[in-house]
Amino acid sequence: MSVPTAVSDSVAITCRNLRKKFVLRHTRSMKEAIVWLLTGRKGDLSKKFDALKDVSLDVEQGETVALLGLNGSGKSTLLKLISGVLQPDEGTVHTRGRVAGLIEVGAGFHHDLSGRDNVYLNGAILGMSQKQIDAMFDSIVEFAEIGEFIDTEVKFYSSGMYLKLAFSIAVHTDPEVFLIDEILAVGDEPFQRKCIVKINELAAAGKTLFVVSHDLDLVASVCKRGVLLEHGQIIMDGEVHAVVKELRRRSAE
Numbered sequence: 001m002s003v004p005t006a007v008s009d010s011v012a013i014t015c016r017n018l019r020k021k022f023v024l025r026h027t028r029s030m031k032e033a034i035v036w037l038l039t040g041r042k043g044d045l046s047k048k049f050d051a052l053k054d055v056s057l058d059v060e061q062g063e064t065v066a067l068l069g070l071n072g073s074g075k076s077t078l079l080k081l082i083s084g085v086l087q088p089d090e091g092t093v094h095t096r097g098r099v100a101g102l103i104e105v106g107a108g109f110h111h112d113l114s115g116r117d118n119v120y121l122n123g124a125i126l127g128m129s130q131k132q133i134d135a136m137f138d139s140i141v142e143f144a145e146i147g148e149f150i151d152t153e154v155k156f157y158s159s160g161m162y163l164k165l166a167f168s169i170a171v172h173t174d175p176e177v178f179l180i181d182e183i184l185a186v187g188d189e190p191f192q193r194k195c196i197v198k199i200n201e202l203a204a205a206g207k208t209l210f211v212v213s214h215d216l217d218l219v220a221s222v223c224k225r226g227v228l229l230e231h232g233q234i235i236m237d238g239e240v241h242a243v244v245k246e247l248r249r250r251s252a253e
């Protein structure tokens with residue numbers, strides 16, 4: 001059951017009792033299917049599991065949060081619920097201010113359009129006017145290091161080029177809340193360093209950051225708070241170094 005949400009002015013993200021189910025197995029054996037048909041199609045042929053169960057979390061404006069956990073613990077799912085890419089089966093999510101999500105490389109890009117057209121499309125989706133995008137266009141292209149490829153259809157971009165353009169658009173829209181999932185991994189080292197400088201600038205400017213990464217040293221250097229997920233539940237929430245230590249202890253077991 002979801003608890004009524006009382007969102008204070010200083011809270012950027014509020015998650016209450018989130019549950020997300022996915023299908024574990026779509027089909028059953030022929031025998032099971034026949035029994036299911038003969039018994040009047042009762043029940044569900046597919047088997048479901050909870051990727052997230054009863055997750056509640058408040059993130060204050062200006063907090064920098066690392067979402068940690070082993071593969072499959074539910075980190076990306078939680079980020080997708082916060083960004084609105086996915087809807088929860090139960091529970092509620094509230095965000096305050098403009099949210100920019102760098103969640104899947106290339107998501108939000110229209111593959112048959114050029115980089116230029118995608119800048120305008122994504123800028124508009126993130127709430128910018130054409131005039132605002134015009135004013136920032138050169139700076140977006142420069143930060144992305146895309147150069148003359150800006151007029152190439154993005155379906156011909158490498159995954160690193162996608163990331164560079166998506167990251168550049170997102171930071172230029174000046175979001176209050178910035179969600180970043182693992183994607184920095186596809187950028188080359190110089191660009192990663194540039195992104196980290198930018199992310200630290202955003203944190204220093206009081207933006208809210210919510211970061212998923214398996215690079216524990218990197219997230220511990222960027223974020224102050226750590227949230228540890230295991231099998232879809234929050235098992236620890238505290239100072240990032242303590243949470244990283246706990247994750248490493250569990251990984252070693």
Ligand SMILES: Nc1ncnc2c1ncn2[C@@H]1O[C@H](COP(=O)(O)OP(=O)(O)OP(=O)(O)O)[C@@H](O)[C@H]1O
Nearest residue numbers: 022023024051069070071072073074075076077078
């Ligand atoms: N669209 C989907 N359909 C079915 N199952 C899914 C879907 N998306 C995620 N899952 C499952 O939900 C669980 C949580 O996945 P999620 O991607 O959130 O984990 P994660 O912690 O981000 O993992 P990783 O560290 O490997 O990226 C996994 O078991 C995954 O297989």
